Every structure is written in structure tokens, then in C-alpha cells.
Amino acid sequence: MKLNKDGHVFTILFTFVCTVVLVFPLTLAYVGTKPIADDYWRLQHYVKTLQSMGIPADVLHPAEAKAAYEKLEKYTIGTFTKDSAGKDIVEYAPIDFSGIAQNPAKLVLLPIKDEVINKALQDTSYTGNLPVFFYVTEVDGQKRFGGDFTGPGLWGNVSLAVGVNATGDQLTGMRVLFNVETPGLGGRIGETWFTDQFKDKKPGTGMVFNQAGASAENGFDAIAGATISSTAVKDTINQRGLVLLKALIAQKGGTK
Amino acid sequence: MSTPTYKQVWKENLNMNNPVLVQVLGICSTLAVTNKVVNTLIMTVGVSLVTAFASYTLSWIRHLIARRVRMIFQVLAITFYVVLLQLILNAFAPEVARSLGPYVGLIITNCIVMGRTETFAPANPPLISWWDGFTSGLGYMLVLGTMSLIREPLAFGTIADIPIFPPEYVSSGNNWTIAIMAPSAFFLVAIIIWVFKTRALKVEAAAKAPKPATAGGTK
Amino acid sequence: MSYVDPITLLFASIFTSNILLANFLGTCSFIAISKDIGSANGLGIAVIVVLVLSSAISWPILHYVLVPFNMIYLDLFVYIIVVAAVVQALEMIIERVSPALYMSLGIYLPLIVANCAILGVVLFMEIRNYDFFQAVIFGLGSGIGWWLAIVAAAAMRKKIDKSPVPAGLQGPGITLITMGFMAMAFVGFSGILRVQ
Numbered sequence: 001m002k003l004n005k006d007g008h009v010f011t012i013l014f015t016f017v018c019t020v021v022l023v024f025p026l027t028l029a030y031v032g033t034k035p036i037a038d039d040y041w042r043l044q045h046y047v048k049t050l051q052s053m054g055i056p057a058d059v060l061h062p063a064e065a066k067a068a069y070e071k072l073e074k075y076t077i078g079t080f081t082k083d084s085a086g087k088d089i090v091e092y093a094p095i096d097f098s099g100i101a102q103n104p105a106k107l108v109l110l111p112i113k114d115e116v117i118n119k120a121l122q123d124t125s126y127t128g129n130l131p132v133f134f135y136v137t138e139v140d141g142q143k144r145f146g147g148d149f150t151g152p153g154l155w156g157n158v159s160l161a162v163g164v165n166a167t168g169d170q171l172t173g174m175r176v177l178f179n180v181e182t183p184g185l186g187g188r189i190g191e192t193w194f195t196d197q198f199k200d201k202k203p204g205t206g207m208v209f210n211q212a213g214a215s216a217e218n219g220f221d222a223i224a225g226a227t228i229s230s231t232a233v234k235d236t237i238n239q240r241g242l243v244l245l246k247a248l249i250a251q252k253g254g255t256k
Numbered sequence: 257m258s259t260p261t262y263k264q265v266w267k268e269n270l271n272m273n274n275p276v277l278v279q280v281l282g283i284c285s286t287l288a289v290t291n292k293v294v295n296t297l298i299m300t301v302g303v304s305l306v307t308a309f310a311s312y313t314l315s316w317i318r319h320l321i322a323r324r325v326r327m328i329f330q331v332l333a334i335t336f337y338v339v340l341l342q343l344i345l346n347a348f349a350p351e352v353a354r355s356l357g358p359y360v361g362l363i364i365t366n367c368i369v370m371g372r373t374e375t376f377a378p379a380n381p382p383l384i385s386w387w388d389g390f391t392s393g394l395g396y397m398l399v400l401g402t403m404s405l406i407r408e409p410l411a412f413g414t415i416a417d418i419p420i421f422p423p424e425y426v427s428s429g430n431n432w433t434i435a436i437m438a439p440s441a442f443f444l445v446a447i448i449i450w451v452f453k454t455r456a457l458k459v460e461a462a463a464k465a466p467k468p469a470t471a472g473g474t475k
Numbered sequence: 476m477s478y479v480d481p482i483t484l485l486f487a488s489i490f491t492s493n494i495l496l497a498n499f500l501g502t503c504s505f506i507a508i509s510k511d512i513g514s515a516n517g518l519g520i521a522v523i524v525v526l527v528l529s530s531a532i533s534w535p536i537l538h539y540v541l542v543p544f545n546m547i548y549l550d551l552f553v554y555i556i557v558v559a560a561v562v563q564a565l566e567m568i569i570e571r572v573s574p575a576l577y578m579s580l581g582i583y584l585p586l587i588v589a590n591c592a593i594l595g596v597v598l599f600m601e602i603r604n605y606d607f608f609q610a611v612i613f614g615l616g617s618g619i620g621w622w623l624a625i626v627a628a629a630a631m632r633k634k635i636d637k638s639p640v641p642a643g644l645q646g647p648g649i650t651l652i653t654m655g656f657m658a659m660a661f662v663g664f665s666g667i668l669r670v671q
Contacts, residue, residue, distance in 0.1 A: 023552065026340065030548045037346045156603035180603055183291070185437065225437070357598075358595055358599055364551060438497045446651035455643075
């Protein structure tokens with residue numbers, strides 16, 4: 001059969017063959033580079049989580065950060081189930097924020113290992129649609145609580161790592177794990193000058209924006225020109241983070 | 257048509273026929289990525305390399321492909337290099353890759369890449385095509401680099417994240433928020449085009465002397 | 476799942492985050508075409524149609540093919556082919572169904588494949604993790620925003636043509652400055668936007 005070089009069949013066939021030929025080396029490149037990217041984001045997650053709980057860690061010391069992260073007790077909201085290969089996987093349950101706010105006993109915690117979180121990080125690396133993870137640890141004989149919380153930003157998810165002290169009335173830190181806000185505007189919520197403001201703040205009934213020139217005990221400076229992204233951070237901390245952390249403390253708090 | 261020399265190509269692409277300033281191509285990403293020097297640098301190096309290698313490939317197979325499917329192959333080849341670039345950035349510069357967001361992918365529709373692979377590559381041998389693509393990218397880098405060197409200090413008080421203004425510049429809220437946002441990019445690129453074109457018109461007029469200069473000639 | 480409600484999203488994508496004036500997408504064809512209101516209108520409408528269709532087609536491919544098979548890294552290949560195919564198909568359909576429409580709209584269709592607004596919107600849809608409904612709304616809003624910007628700019632350029640502009644600034648230069656002012660005006664809309 002002789003193909004008509006100007007016909008549709010030839011064009012479609014040609015496109016198909018080209019795509020296959022070009023996709024092959026790309027797949028190799030992808031398989032080669034994916035672990036490097038995964039390692040990077042996993043380390044970022046470890047370090048930011050630890051920093052939000054007031055535990056020193058930095059990306060220059062990956063082994064130390066990993067060891068410190070592994071020491072944390074970890075929980076999520078969901079149940080274990082089997083995947084098609086018979087392996088345990090977590091099925092994440094939807095979260096009833098207002099229900100938990102009224103009755104902390106409604107929070108059902110599932111103790112998990114690091115692999116669960118690592119898998120979730122890998123699966124959500126491009127969406128930032130992280131499930132809620134809780135961390136409990138002890139620093140200088142005092143309990144510390146932390147968690148990863150995701151809420152809506154202007155353009156997509158905003159994931160925050162938030163840590164509180166034993167009683168939950170003071171923040172130990174905050175870090176932004178993921179955001180796709182406008183670069184240079186809302187995207188600045190990820191910069192440390194912004195996130196560092198939250199350290200040692202006493203949220204009381206909830207965080208608020210600082211009025212011009214003033215600095216309240218529960219206030220932080222919003223980003224000029226990025227009200228919606230700043231509000232997203234505030235709401236995610238107040239309506240999700242603090243609510244769930246309070247319930248966590250009700251269950252796991254107190255002295256041993 | 258004779259093959260141009262390397263020097264000619266260099267001069268054309270960086271100066272007389274600068275893709276951004278004269279042909280007004282590739283404006284989209286010109287504007288979007290220029291509020292940080294580091295982002296701009298990585299983006300423009302990416303564009304240079306993609307243009308260079310796509311031109312090389314297109315020129316290399318220029319005799320083998322039927323006219324009708326050339327366009328398809330062109331797009332697929334460009335996409336190939338862009339995806340490769342994206343994978344490399346994801347692995348070795350993850351923060352930059354995330355803050356550039358879709359703009360790396362959008363190199364595909366960057367008119368500079370399209371333009372060079374459409375006009376220069378099919379008519380010239382591979383190596384000079386590579387060089388042409390690369391220098392086009394450098395011409396693009398020249399303009400974008402200038403813009404980011406103006407925008408970043410005004411917006412964040414830094415150059416390549418190194419503070420050059422005292423910290424009060426940002427913390428007092430006196431920094432130019434507009435330099436982060438879109439309008440500044442439009443104004444800046446317009447001003448650069450203005451300066452460049454005025455100079456080009458003068459050169460033209462000087463060349464034409466003693467005839468009277470024709471002002472405002474270009475369409 | 477992302478939580479932005481559709482009305483906010485539509486408003487944001489038309490005004491506060493106009494695809495052209497805030498994200499700079501589609502500037503090349505914008506500068507080339509905005510000389511004349513008629514063509515600007517034609518191209519704008521074509522962009523709206525292609526944007527809605529491309530995002531509606533790309534979304535299922537992304538979520539039912541690329542994600543389950545772990546092939547996200549090939550997204551660009553898929554999207555560029557989808558956009559090209561939508562444009563081709565649309566061109567053929569319009570040509571058969573309504574030759575009159577084809578005469579006025581058809582000539583702009585091929586220009587769209589190289590318009591980064593389309594690919595940009597589809598990529599934003601992926602990065603921002605929209606659901607299907609949001610993706611279509613975002614495509615529609617971005618298209619309307621682009622159309623609005625190009626028609627307004629074309630009208631302004633008509634006036635500018637009669638004004639004394641410095642020689643070096645004529646053509647693209649003054650168009651970019653006009654766009655700068657439009658972008659500033661559109662940023663002003665962000666005061667109206669409230670999320671819940």
C-alpha cells in the first residue's frame with residue numbers, strides 16, 4: 001500500500017509515530033529525575049514541619065532533619081484499607097470541622113508511620129492537596145503539637161504546617177508547605193519574613209491582621225496587594241488548624 | 257540564499273533584529289517572569305537552549321520531512337525539549353520550577369522559538385541554526401535581564417535575593433508594589449523599545465544623510 | 476479539590492487576574508491583531524470558544540488518563556495536541572455549517588494554536604487543581620477577559636492613531652503602554668472581589 005503523503009492518514013500516522021519516538025527518551029528522563037525531585041520536597045516537608053513545631057532543623061543537614069522527623073508521633077484522620085496488591089493503604093476520611101469544634105471527641109486519630117506521609121507527599125506533589133497529618137512530640141519535658149492543614153487560596157490549595165505548645169494557647173511556628181498563589185504577590189506567603197511572624201503569637205480566639213502601625217498579640221501583617229492570599233492563611237490557621245489542634249490536645253494532651 | 261556567518265547572526269539577533277525589541281516576539285513570558293532576577297535568568301537560559309536545539313533538530317531533518325507535516329514535527333520537537341527542560345528544572349531547581357509555574361511549559365508557544373524554527377532552521381545547515389537559535393535566546397535574555405534588574409530592586413529591595421536596599425525599604429511598605437505587578441512590566445518593556453527604536457531611527461537617519469530623515473517611519 | 480466558588484472564579488478570571496493583563500498570556504497575537512476592532516472581536520470570540528472546548532477536553536484526559544497512569548510529565552504533549560485538534564475540528568465544522576461565519580471567524584482560528592493564552596489556561600487548570608466545572612468556568616472567564624481586553628485596546632488604538640506619538644514609541648511601544656494602563660485599571664477591580 002502506498003501512502004498519500006498529503007493525506008490525513010499519513011499526517012495522523014506521522015504524528016503518532018513521532019510522539020511515540022519522542023516520548024520514550026522523556027520517560028527515561030522522568031524516571032531518572034523523579035526521585036531527585038521527590039527527595040527535595042520530602043526534605044522540605046520534614047524541615048518545615050520541624051521548624052513549625054519550634055524544633056531546629058535545616059535543609060543543609062538532611063540526615064539530622066530526617067532523624068528528628070522520624071521521632072515525631074504521627075496521626076491522620078482516616079482508616080486503613082487494602083489496595084489491589086493487598087498492601088495497607090490509608091483511606092482519608094472527610095473532616096467535619098464544625099462538628100469537631102463543638103465536640104473534640106469527634107476527632108478519630110489513626111496512628112501512622114512515615115511511609116504513609118511519604119506516599120501522600122509523592123501523590124500530591126503537584127496539587128498540594130495534602131491530607132491532614134498530626135505530630136506530637138516532647139521538647140524540654142513539655143508536649144508540642146503540630147499538623148499540616150490545607151485550605152483554599154486564591155488560585156488553589158494553601159498547605160500550612162502549624163505548631164502549638166502543650167496547652168495550645170501559643171503558636172510555636174508556621175511554615176507554608178505548598179502554594180500556587182500569584183508569584184511576587186500572594187506567593188510571598190511562603191517567604192520566611194511572613195511565616196516567622198507567627199512564632200510565639202497567642203491566637204486566643206483566632207489570628208487577626210495587624211492594624212496599621214500596631215502589633216497585636218494575635219496579629220500578623222498581611223501582604224500588601226494580596227489580601228485574599230493573606231486571608232487564606234488566616235482562615236486556614238483559625239478555622240482548620242487551631243480547631244483540629246485543640247481537639248488533638250484534648251485527646252493527647254496532659255502530662256504522662 | 258547564502259548561509260549567513262556566525263558573526264552576522266550574532267549581531268542580528270542581539271542588536272539590529274532583537275527578537276523582543278524589533279520583532280516584538282515572545283512578549284508573553286517577557287513580562288511574566290521578570291520580577292525576580294534568578295527566575296528570569298533560568299527562564300531565558302531555558303528559552304535559549306530550547307530554541308537552539310529545536311532549530312538544530314529541525315534543520316537536521318529539513319530534507320526528510322514532507323511540507324505538510326513539518327509544522328506538526330516542529331511543534332512536537334519543541335515540546336520534547338520543553339518537557340526535557342521541565343524535568344531537569346523539577347529535579348535540580350525545584351523552587352524556581354514551582355515559582356515559574358506554567359511559564360516553562362509556555363515556552364512551547366513562545367513566538368521566538370516558533371519563529372526561528374519556522375524561518376531560519378529550514379533554510380540553513382544545523383550548526384548555524386543552533387547558533388541562530390541560541391543567539392536569539394541571548395537577545396531575549398538581554399532585554400529580560402535588564403527588566404528584572406530594574407523590577408526586583410524596586411519591588412523587593414534585592415537583586416538575585418541579595419538585599420541591596422536597607423530592610424526598611426520593604427518592611428516600611430514603601431517598596432513599589434506596582435513593580436511586582438503586571439503594569440510595570442508593560443511600561444518597562446515599552447520604554448526599552450522606545451529607547452532602542454529612537455536609537456535605531458537615528459542610525460538610519462545618519463545613514464541616509466544628507467537626505468532629510470523620515471521621522472516615525474516604521475509600521 | 477480546590478475550594479474557590481464559581482462566581483468568584485469567573486469574576487477573578489475576567490477582571491482581577493485577566494489572562495492577558497495580569498498573566499501576560501496571548502500578548503503576541505494581541506499586539507498584532509488589536510489594530511482593528513472587527514478582527515479583534517473575531518479573534519476574541521474564537522479564543523473564547525477554543526478556550527472553553529480545550530479546557531473541557533483536557534480536564535478528563537488529565538484526570539482519567541494522565542493521573543491514573545502516572546504520566547503527568549507528558550501533559551504538554553497532550554495539551555498541545557488537544558489544542559491543535561480542537562482548532563482543526565472547529566475550523567472544519569464552521570466551514571461546513573456556516574460559510575458566512577467561516578469567512579469572519581475562520582481566518583483567525585489557525586492563529587490560535589500559537590496563542591499562549593490557550594495553553595496557559597489549560598496549564599493553570601492543572602496547576603491549580605480545578606474540578607471539571609471550575610476548569611470550564613475558568614476557561615470561559617479567561618476567554619471573556621481576553622476578548623474584553625483586545626476589543627477595548629483596539630478601540631483605544633483607533634484614537635491613538637490620530638494622536639502625535641514620538642517616533643520611537645509608535646506601533647508596539649504605545650500599545651504596550653496602553654496595555655500597562657489597562658492592567659492598572661484591571662488591578663483596581665481586585666477591591667471588589669471578596670471570597671466568602
